[in-house]
Amino acid sequence: MYILFECEYKGARYAGFDKPTPGQPQTLYKVSDGQLRTAFLTADNLEAVIAAVTADAEQITVTAGDPELRHLPPLLPTATGNALLSGFMRTHKSKFDTEPGEDEEFVAPNWFFKGFGSWLKMPGETLVVPEKPVALIEEPEMALVYVNDDEGNPHYVGYTFGNDLCDIGLHRQNPGWNPYCKLCDTSMAPWLFLGEPPQSVTGQVTIERDGEPAWEGKFSCGGDSLYFKVKDMADHLFTYPAVRRPGLVNYVLLGADEASFHDGFRIADGDRVTIDVQSHDVVLSNVIQYGGQPTAV
Structure with missing residues (x-):
């Protein structure tokens, strides 16, 4: 079972997969507003959706629970x-x-x-x-x-x-x-x-x-x-x-x-x-x- 989430971090929008563990690092992928909607409408399966979000995306690693991270x-x-x-x-x-x-x-x-x-x-x-x-x-x-x-x-x-x-x-x-x-x-x-x-x-x-x-x-x-x-x-x-x-x-x-x-x-x-x-x-x-x-x- 895949789990997807979106969040804001330091003024930018990101997506991640799976629920984070408090205090542990997590990888976020920079996305634009509406990018995920487009991915779900155009991709043939969930793997293709994930690929559309992660391929060539700017990645950052943050600590789950970081006060500057706000979920959406x-x-x-x-x-x-x-x-x-x-x-x-x-x-x-x-x-x-x-x-x-x-x-x-x-x-x-x-x-x-x-x-x-x-x-x-x-x-x-x-x-x-x-x-x-x-x-x-x-x-x-x-x-x-x-x-x-x-x-x-x-x-x-x-x-x-x-x-x-x-x-x-x-x-x-x-x-x-x-x-x-x-x-x-x-x-x-x-x-x-x-x-x-x-x-x-x-x-x-x-x-x-x-x-x-x-x-x-x-x-x-x-x-x-x-x-x-x-x-x-x-x-x-x-x-x-x-x-x-x-x-x-x-x-x-x-x-x-x-x-x-x-x-x-x-x-x-x-x-x-x-x-x-x-x-x-x-x-x-x-x-x-x-x-x-x-x-x-």
């Missing part, structure tokens, strides 16, 4: 901001009374627009929410990444993981307010797994308050936990021309199971939410901030 959301076109973050709701089997039938007609789950790709936050960055949320909920989810070619045809490139933080309390007061409920920062791992979406994804959420664990719980968000087939959801979404604009990058969240809110816990200002995707060795850890100013983009 995978394939985010920073120059144009031409990326959308969206997702599906109520997708887990646990939220249905019956198991899906093999020949059951596909009825698309609800979908939401979360924001632009440039709104994504990296692990370690603060997640800003409205000043007075009703009741927040963390949502560990698998996220699919697609790039559109110059004709607007979507090309799946891989998957990663995110925290679709939102105000479920506001949604429960009025489901029609769901677009407001989603106006919370979203954390996403920078590691892009270059393979098909996995059936099994498992891990644990830990919420800390004043430096001490205040709530813990397990989660699963792979294909085997979903009521709907991943392909059916993606195929349906891309019937809409608005998400097939040429050059667009789409980050598509696949939904979460019940979490701390359903256990009676309430996330407070200053809490740290850590999502440990143990099955894939990925950790997203972010402090929650009520109100405040969004990061300039």
Whole structure:
């Protein structure tokens, strides 16, 4: 399984392969904004993508954890901001009374627009929410990444993981307010797994308050936990021309199971939410901030 990431280092953009080990050296390859998108659209296989990134590229070696190294959301076109973050709701089997039938007609789950790709936050960055949320909920989810070619045809490139933080309390007061409920920062791992979406994804959420664990719980968000087939959801979404604009990058969240809110816990200002995707060795850890100013983009 290949893992690709992009980062900024001393004002330049680089790509790397495999997750770095803290304190260990790692090789980075200088890339231009949009170079990876082009590689995925023109190369015949993953080996060709890697060759297109590494061949004749300027290389540097840095130490993982270097404070001047900043990871980026995978394939985010920073120059144009031409990326959308969206997702599906109520997708887990646990939220249905019956198991899906093999020949059951596909009825698309609800979908939401979360924001632009440039709104994504990296692990370690603060997640800003409205000043007075009703009741927040963390949502560990698998996220699919697609790039559109110059004709607007979507090309799946891989998957990663995110925290679709939102105000479920506001949604429960009025489901029609769901677009407001989603106006919370979203954390996403920078590691892009270059393979098909996995059936099994498992891990644990830990919420800390004043430096001490205040709530813990397990989660699963792979294909085997979903009521709907991943392909059916993606195929349906891309019937809409608005998400097939040429050059667009789409980050598509696949939904979460019940979490701390359903256990009676309430996330407070200053809490740290850590999502440990143990099955894939990925950790997203972010402090929650009520109100405040969004990061300039």
